[in-house]
Amino acid sequence: MTRSNALGGIAADPDRESIRAVHTRGVLYTLIIATALLLLAGYSVTISSTNITPLQVYQTFLNQIVPEWFDVPSKTQAIVMRVYAPRVLMAVFVGGIFSIGGCITQTILKNPLATPYTLGVSSSAAFGAGMSIIVGITAVSGIYGTIVNAFLFSLIPAAIILTVSSRRSMSAVTMILIGVSLSYLFSAANTIMQYFGDADAVKAVVFWAVGDLNGAMIRQVPFVIVTMVLTLIAARFLARDIDIMRMGDDTATALGVNTGRVRMASIILACFSTAVAVSFVGAIGFICLLAPQISRIFVGGNMRHLLPASMVTGALILVVADIIAKDLMNPIMLPVGAITALIGAPILIYLLIRNSNRAFS
Numbered sequence: 001m002t003r004s005n006a007l008g009g010i011a012a013d014p015d016r017e018s019i020r021a022v023h024t025r026g027v028l029y030t031l032i033i034a035t036a037l038l039l040l041a042g043y044s045v046t047i048s049s050t051n052i053t054p055l056q057v058y059q060t061f062l063n064q065i066v067p068e069w070f071d072v073p074s075k076t077q078a079i080v081m082r083v084y085a086p087r088v089l090m091a092v093f094v095g096g097i098f099s100i101g102g103c104i105t106q107t108i109l110k111n112p113l114a115t116p117y118t119l120g121v122s123s124s125a126a127f128g129a130g131m132s133i134i135v136g137i138t139a140v141s142g143i144y145g146t147i148v149n150a151f152l153f154s155l156i157p158a159a160i161i162l163t164v165s166s167r168r169s170m171s172a173v174t175m176i177l178i179g180v181s182l183s184y185l186f187s188a189a190n191t192i193m194q195y196f197g198d199a200d201a202v203k204a205v206v207f208w209a210v211g212d213l214n215g216a217m218i219r220q221v222p223f224v225i226v227t228m229v230l231t232l233i234a235a236r237f238l239a240r241d242i243d244i245m246r247m248g249d250d251t252a253t254a255l256g257v258n259t260g261r262v263r264m265a266s267i268i269l270a271c272f273s274t275a276v277a278v279s280f281v282g283a284i285g286f287i288c289l290l291a292p293q294i295s296r297i298f299v300g301g302n303m304r305h306l307l308p309a310s311m312v313t314g315a316l317i318l319v320v321a322d323i324i325a326k327d328l329m330n331p332i333m334l335p336v337g338a339i340t341a342l343i344g345a346p347i348l349i350y351l352l353i354r355n356s357n358r359a360f361s
Contacts (some may be wrong), residue, residue, distance in 0.1 A: 026305030029298045033312040037092065037319060044323045045080075045088045049331030052076055057084060082218060090216040090280065091322045091336075092315045093224040095287055097277040099314025100231050101270035102288025103295070103306055107242055108266040109172040112352070115288040116274035119179030119267070120157030122283035123186040125275065126209040128153025129282075130190050133204050134197035146208070151279035157182040158271035162264055175267075211284030211337025213322060220280050231273040232311065238266055239303035246301065284337040286344030287314045293351050317343070 046054035059070035060080040102115040116122075128149040132138045138145030139152055160182065161175050190209075194202045241262045245252040249259045274288065291314035292306065299305040321339040328334060 022300055022302065023305070026299040026302070026309060029295070030305070030309045030312055033309070033316055037312055037316045040316065040319050040323065041088050041092055044091070044319055044326070045084050047323065047326045047330070048084065049333075050079065052079060052084075056080070061085075086216040086218045086221055087213045087322065088319070089218075089221045090213055090224060091318045093221070093228045094277045094281050094284070095291075095315035095318030096228045096311040097224060097231060097273050098284070098287040098318075099291035099295075099310040100228070100235055100307060101274040102314075103292040103303075103310040104235055104238075104242070104266050104270040105288075106292050107246065107301070107303065107306070108263055109176060110246070111172060111176060112293060113289065114172070114176050116158075116271045117283070117285065117288060118176055118183070119161060119271060120182035120186065121154045121271055121274050122209075122278060122285070123183040123190070124156050125150040125154035125278045126205070126283055127186040127190045127193075129208050130193050130197075130205045133208070134193055134201045147279045151275050153186075154275035154278055155271065157186075158267060158275075162267060165260075166264070172263075207335065208282045210335045211282035211340070212335045213281055213325075214333060216281065224277060224280065227273050227276045228311075231269060232307065234269050235266075235303070235307050238262060238269070239307060242266060243301075243303050282337060284318065284340055286340045286348065287318055290314075290344045290348055290351075291317055293348065297351075 046057050056072050056076055057080050059072050060077045063069050063072060063077065064081070105114045105116055105119070106112055128151070129146050131153070132146040132149040137149075139148045157179055161178050164170060164178070165175065190205070194205060197205070241252070241257045244255055244257050245259055245262060252259050278284075292310045295306055295309035295313045299309045318336070318340065321343060322336050324343075325334040325336040325339045
């Protein structure tokens with residue numbers, strides 16, 4: 001072996017060790033958070049204002065696998081499967097969706113405050129819900145009118161941003177500013193609509209806009225599960241190009257990445273998945289901002305590790321917020337969106353101050 005080869009081998013070893021350490025840290029963090037999520041979700045599903053015991057809750061779940069395995073009253077089983085379980089499952093999967101969307105948006109736009117909410121998804125969804133609840137104008141009739149309205153209107157900001165950006169070159173900052181402007185526009189329109197609305201309808205819209213899990217239904221759960229799984233798969237498919245774009249558009253283009261197409265696909269993916277989640281549970285804030293920030297501290301900026309880490313972190317945050325919302329003033333259930341804001345705002349301020357002198361990557 002020549003001297004240069006020997007030196008090359010010696011120099012390469014620390015690089016391999018560094019990569020291995022980053023990978024190990026990412027996997028370990030994700031496993032720890034996923035375990036905590038499983039344990040807390042198992043506890044959360046037992047919290048209630050009724051006299052149903054935790055044992056009866058778990059026996060009900062086992063009865064879904066082996067019918068009549070345990071003798072649990074049918075009424076108790078119905079309450080567990082129609083009220084307890086949907087709420088916790090929605091918290092897990094909606095939290096994961098919000099976090100993946102925030103992770104994608106922050107990375108592709110290179111801004112720690114960029115999220116689908118920043119691009120106007122939440123305010124436009126609230127306006128769509130208000131159109132249904134206050135005015136009675138819906139795309140479809142029946143119980144899904146508000147959900148469909150919120151979903152369709154939440155896609156409008158993303159459609160506007162992508163349409164404009166496809167016709168002329170647009171920086172990431174410009175995209176964010178357009179999204180913020182659209183948020184103010186829809187918020188103002190929603191406020192005017194509420195001014196002329198019935199008091200009960202306005203109260204319903206305000207409660208919806210805060211975000212809550214009280215209305216979660218078991219038939220909604222498959223929609224958010226499929227959305228989260230497909231979003232994660234699509235995001236992993238884009239992850240390599242997104243990581244390259246972290247080095248700059250010029251470098252990425254030189255390496256063969258179509259930056260415009262990747263950025264457009266990423267924003268569509270983040271906004272569409274967030275729109276699905278928001279249409280079911282309302283505008284639960286701070287999850288998409290906070291989870292990627294926390295995860296990035298522990299696993300770094302590589303999307304291979306950051307995506308799953310953000311997903312389980314966001315799910316854990318929302319489950320914890322839901323536990324507080326249910327248990328803090330039991331039997332009164334607080335809106336979980338208010339709890340996430342109370343928890344998230346101080347933590348986010350601390351993280352932003354802590355990392356104020358660091359470059360976002």
